[in-house]
Amino acid sequence: MNAIVEWFTDPANWTGPDGVPTRLGEHLFYTLLALSIAALIAIPIGLWIGHTGRGGFAVVSLANSLRALPTFGVLVLLANSFGIGLAPPIVALVVLAIPPVLAGTYAGVQAVDRAIVDAARGMGMGEREILTRVELPNGLPLIIGGLRSATLQIIATATIAAYVALGGLGRYIIDGLSVRDFAEMAAGSILLALLAIVTDLVLAGLQRALVSPGLRPAQASRPRPRRLRAVA
Amino acid sequence: MNWGWIPRNLGLVAELTVEHSWLALLPLLLGLLISVPLAWLATRTPLARSVLVTATGLLYTVPSLALIVMLPLLLGLQILDPLNLVVALTIYTVALLVRSIADALDAVPSVVVAAATAMGYTPLRRFVAVEMPLAIPVTVAGLRVAAVSNMSLVTVGAIVGLGGLGLLFTDGFQRDIPAEIITGIVVVLVLALIVDALLLVVGRLITPWARTGQAAGRQR
Amino acid sequence: MTTNVRSRWPGSVAALAAVLALSACGGGDPLAAPSEGAADPSAPIRIGADQFPENKLLAEIYGQALEAQDIPVEIVPPIQSREAYFPGLRDGSLDLVPEYTGVLLQFLDPEATEKSADEVYAALQEVIPEGLTLLERSDAENKDAVVVTQAFATENNVTTIGDLAPLCPQMIFGGPPEFQERPDGIPGIEATYGCTFAGYKSLDVGGPLTVAALRDGDVQAADLFTTDPTIEANGFVVLEDPLNNFAAQNVVPLINTAKATDQVKQIFNDISGKLTTQGLIDLNAELGAEDRPNPDVVAQEWLEANGLL
Numbered sequence: 001m002n003a004i005v006e007w008f009t010d011p012a013n014w015t016g017p018d019g020v021p022t023r024l025g026e027h028l029f030y031t032l033l034a035l036s037i038a039a040l041i042a043i044p045i046g047l048w049i050g051h052t053g054r055g056g057f058a059v060v061s062l063a064n065s066l067r068a069l070p071t072f073g074v075l076v077l078l079a080n081s082f083g084i085g086l087a088p089p090i091v092a093l094v095v096l097a098i099p100p101v102l103a104g105t106y107a108g109v110q111a112v113d114r115a116i117v118d119a120a121r122g123m124g125m126g127e128r129e130i131l132t133r134v135e136l137p138n139g140l141p142l143i144i145g146g147l148r149s150a151t152l153q154i155i156a157t158a159t160i161a162a163y164v165a166l167g168g169l170g171r172y173i174i175d176g177l178s179v180r181d182f183a184e185m186a187a188g189s190i191l192l193a194l195l196a197i198v199t200d201l202v203l204a205g206l207q208r209a210l211v212s213p214g215l216r217p218a219q220a221s222r223p224r225p226r227r228l229r230a231v232a
Numbered sequence: 233m234n235w236g237w238i239p240r241n242l243g244l245v246a247e248l249t250v251e252h253s254w255l256a257l258l259p260l261l262l263g264l265l266i267s268v269p270l271a272w273l274a275t276r277t278p279l280a281r282s283v284l285v286t287a288t289g290l291l292y293t294v295p296s297l298a299l300i301v302m303l304p305l306l307l308g309l310q311i312l313d314p315l316n317l318v319v320a321l322t323i324y325t326v327a328l329l330v331r332s333i334a335d336a337l338d339a340v341p342s343v344v345v346a347a348a349t350a351m352g353y354t355p356l357r358r359f360v361a362v363e364m365p366l367a368i369p370v371t372v373a374g375l376r377v378a379a380v381s382n383m384s385l386v387t388v389g390a391i392v393g394l395g396g397l398g399l400l401f402t403d404g405f406q407r408d409i410p411a412e413i414i415t416g417i418v419v420v421l422v423l424a425l426i427v428d429a430l431l432l433v434v435g436r437l438i439t440p441w442a443r444t445g446q447a448a449g450r451q452r
Numbered sequence: 453m454t455t456n457v458r459s460r461w462p463g464s465v466a467a468l469a470a471v472l473a474l475s476a477c478g479g480g481d482p483l484a485a486p487s488e489g490a491a492d493p494s495a496p497i498r499i500g501a502d503q504f505p506e507n508k509l510l511a512e513i514y515g516q517a518l519e520a521q522d523i524p525v526e527i528v529p530p531i532q533s534r535e536a537y538f539p540g541l542r543d544g545s546l547d548l549v550p551e552y553t554g555v556l557l558q559f560l561d562p563e564a565t566e567k568s569a570d571e572v573y574a575a576l577q578e579v580i581p582e583g584l585t586l587l588e589r590s591d592a593e594n595k596d597a598v599v600v601t602q603a604f605a606t607e608n609n610v611t612t613i614g615d616l617a618p619l620c621p622q623m624i625f626g627g628p629p630e631f632q633e634r635p636d637g638i639p640g641i642e643a644t645y646g647c648t649f650a651g652y653k654s655l656d657v658g659g660p661l662t663v664a665a666l667r668d669g670d671v672q673a674a675d676l677f678t679t680d681p682t683i684e685a686n687g688f689v690v691l692e693d694p695l696n697n698f699a700a701q702n703v704v705p706l707i708n709t710a711k712a713t714d715q716v717k718q719i720f721n722d723i724s725g726k727l728t729t730q731g732l733i734d735l736n737a738e739l740g741a742e743d744r745p746n747p748d749v750v751a752q753e754w755l756e757a758n759g760l761l
Contacts, residue, residue: 001305017651067377068424070384072391073417076401080410083664084655156295163391164405165653165661173301175654177392178629180535186305189298196293234744241746312531312540393531402530406659407505409744 003183004190013187018171020191027168027195030158034093035151041094042101043143049102050109050139051131059106063099071096071157079164089161096157097150104146108139137212144207151203155196169195237411245400249419252396255389256382257427259318260375263325270326271333272359281334288327296320296388317389324385325378329371336370337363369442372435376428383424387416496524497711500537500546503530504657505739505747506594506679506732510550512751514705517719520761533630533657534559541584547708553589554699555596555636556706562635569593569700576704585712589704590724592732594679596631596698597690598641604672605689612692613645616673620647626665627675629654636698637675644697649673679729681737703727726758 007013014020049055074095078088112135120134136143162170172188175181238245274281291299299320309315340363348362390398397416404412436443497518501511508530515525528546531537534555540546553572557564560579566572573589580586598613610616616623631637632652641647653670655661658677666674667686676683678690705720731754738750755761 065421065425068380068384068421068428070387070398070401070417070420072387072398073401073413073420076405077410077413077417080405080408080413080660083668084661085668085670152293156297159295159297160388160391165655165665170297171654173297174391175629177301177536178533178654179633180533180539182305185301189302192298193294193302196295197290200293234742236743240749310540310543310545312545390529393529393536395529399529402503406503406656407739407744408660 004186007183007187023167023169023171024191024195027155027158027170027192030090030093030161030166030168031151031154031199034090034097034154034158035147037090037094038097038101038150038154039147042098042146043105046102046105046143046146047109047131047136050106051127051135053110056106056110059102063103066096066099069096071153072160072163075157075161075164084165086166089158089164089166092161093154093157097154100149100153101143101146104149105139105143108142108146109135110139111142112138138215141207141211141215144203144210148200148203148207151199152196155192155199159192234409234411237409238415241412241415245397245415245419248395248397248399249423252383252386252398252420253423255314255317255386255394255396256321256379256423259321259325259382260379262318262322263329263378264371264375266322267326267329267333268364270330271337274330274334275337285331285334288330291323292327296324296385297391299323300389300392300394312393314389314394317386317394321382321385325375325382328378329374332374333367333371336367339370340366365439368439369435372431376431379427379431380424383420383427387420496526497707497716498545498547499525499527500540500549501527501530502533502537502549502657504659504677506677506736507550509735509739509747509751510703511548512747513723513755514548514550514720516748516751516755517723517760518716520755521715521719523716523719533628535630541706541708542581544708547711549706551586551704551706552594552701553704554701555634556704557699558635564699567696567699569702572700573702573704580706583709585707585709587705587707587712587717587720588724589702590727591729592703592724592727593701593729594677594703594732595701596636596675597678597693598673599666599676599683599688599690600673601666601669602687602689605691610691611689612694613641613647613697614694616691617645617647619672620649623649623672624651624653624670625649625673625675626653626655626662626671628657628662631675640697644695679732679736681733681740703732722760726760 012019016022046059049059071092075089075092078092082088082091109131116138117130117134120130125133158166158168159170159173162168162174169188169192172191173185176183176185176188270284274284294302300316303316303319304310304313307316307319344362344366345358348358353362386396387398387401389396390402397420400412400416400419404410404416499511499515501507511527511530515527518525531540537546537549538559541549553569553576557566557572557576557579560581561575564572564575564579566575569589569591573586577586598616600610600616605611608615608619610619625638627637632654633639638649638652641649653665655665655671655674658675658680662671662674662676663682663686665671666676666688673691676688676690682688683690703724705724707716707720735750735754738745738753739747752761
């Protein structure tokens with residue numbers, strides 16, 4: 001136990017390419033990069049499917065079966081096929097983050113009361129306007145819920161990606177294992193747990209801050225969104 | 233692509249599949265056994281609920297590799313002990329189930345509870361014979377989600393030298409045998425789908441009233 | 453689980469404490485050996501291996517030879533690095549591993565300076581922990597080596613590790629995580645040749661990550677094994693080590709003393725007598741053949757070809 005405290009208080013572990021700020025920064029960078037790409041792909045598709053109602057079943061089935069996909073296997077297969085470097089693991093992270101974002105966006109738009117949409121149409125809103133000014137804000141809680149699931153998934157999977165030579169906090173676990181430095185492994189694990197928990201709390205706060213106050217009472221009557229399991 | 237690897241290694245794949253299934257399903261059973269009393273506790277007092285829901289929610293966010301590495305320290309086990317993986321997956325299962333079951337118990341109509349009480353059921357008997365059975369569909373739904381993710385998560389153990397189908401990923405990667413990696417992915421997917429379907433069927437079989445209820449509803 | 457937190461704290465604080473408690477209790481080092489293994493001689497011999505193909509193949513050869521004499525064996529999943537599996541030998545969860553003399557000596561005695569095969573073997577006998585027995589060494593040697601690409605070697609006119617010294621401050625070195633700390637790893641290269649690399653990239657134990665990183669230019673020099681056929685396949689150049697930074701690395705079985713009966717010893721001495729460096733290179737090449745034969749098949753063929761089965 002003292003060894004872990006010593007690890008955290010050793011200034012050498014806070015500087016340089018192996019230092020906590022660098023590793024933490026890398027982890028955040030991978031997470032933001034993968035999440036942004038996944039969101040850019042999945043949110044428009046989810047909005048469109050939710051708005052038109054076409055392909056909804058396929059999206060839900062796809063999201064459910066992709067949850068069973070072993071992320072470690074996907075990472076290793078991509079690294080085996082496309083070599084090491086940043087791209088293969090980021091592609092794996094994006095692939096794994098798309099289903100929860102897609103499902104969340106679709107569910108968010110889908111769950112908007114049809115009477116509200118009809119009212120908007122009756123007021124003379126165009127389809128685009130209905131999507132951006134009615135369905136999007138109303139569906140926001142579930143959309144952000146999807147992003148939250150995706151973020152946790154990415155943070156967890158990026159950890160495993162250290163096995164295929166990616167940087168980030170997972171390095172402490174892989175490197176520590178190789179040199180039998182349990183303090184390093186435990187410190188890495190603690191940092192990861194904290195990163196995941198703090199990120200999730202921040203996103204939960206964001207979820208509250210971004211959702212229109214007018215929606216809050218209505219939310220209670222709706223079924224609680226089921227969060228997708230982070231599978232890594 | 234070294235597809236010839238597959239027919240030569242069916243025995244190995246079968247062996248790892250059995251090991252993998254144990255490592256994934258034992259935590260499911262343990263998780264269920266732990267979750268039911270915890271969920272009951274959560275429905276008793278708001279404080280217990282708040283602590284349980286928050287704690288399990290936080291545990292749920294801890295990355296699996298990190299959890300597998302932290303557990304030996306907590307449990308005093310060797311890092312190569314498969315029990316670490318079983319405990320980690322049990323924690324995820326509990327994290328998922330406690331909240332679902334507690335919600336399901338809350339959703340039992342109060343008139344049903346009142347009727348059972350009026351019939352002289354003790355709180356324990358009422359819980360076992362009335363409330364819990366009514367919570368089965370939601371519990372099974374939670375178990376299905378947990379089963380599917382456990383199947384995938386077991387593979388992470390191979391990184392720290394634990395068994396299961398994840399060994400096909402590490403070995404296939406090191407020896408550059410894509411067929412081996414793909415075999416691992418496909419077998420894990422199939423296992424997950426089989427367990428998912430089995431749980432669905434079992435859930436239906438043990439809740440015959442749910443089906444008659446639906447049928448009656450349709451006839452009306 | 454630590455969910456029995458009952459206090460007046462708000463739920464979230466109590467829960468966070470519960471999660472952090474994961475790191476605040478328990479004790480000891482889970483990677484350390486808990487006790488000396490009191491092995492039951494009739495239990496199967498548990499054979500471990502490091503996570504690289506040659507070591508796994510050697511474990512397979514050992515296992516099949518034992519089984520052929522009706523000695524029960526169990527081959528456990530490969531374990532990444534000596535630092536991780538050595539404690540298993542001491543706590544009795546492993547009985548036997550195929551080892552390499554030089555790295556094992558440095559692991560057990562970081563101050564060791566012996567370089568030649570016989571010196572290293574003799575020194576190793578002195579530092580083997582109680583409860584473990586070092587059997588006879590083979591002539592087969594598989595050394596760590598500093599490897600660069602052909603283009604790099606030609607362009608910079610380097611043939612020895614010493615030639616690298618002026619270039620090192622601009623180079624990134626790639627290898628397994630443990631190489632960064634081993635006495636004959638980065639510290640040894642620095643001390644022996646005055647070569648300080650600009651950075652270190654943690655990859656794998658002479659595996660695909662290291663090969664890919666060197667080939668793709670992510671690193672300019674890497675730690676690979678001399679018996680690795682991919683060195684030749686990729687046209688890499690093994691830099692000479694005139695100052696013997698890397699000690700002799702002969703294949704040698706390390707076994708739990710309780711398991712080392714005369715019969716077992718004889719089996720291993722027969723195997724070690726047949727193993728040669730070229731034999732290892734051939735075995736690795738066979739493992740890497742296009743159809744990727746199974747290690748057990750390659751092991752069996754080798755044992756049969758050498759009249760050991």
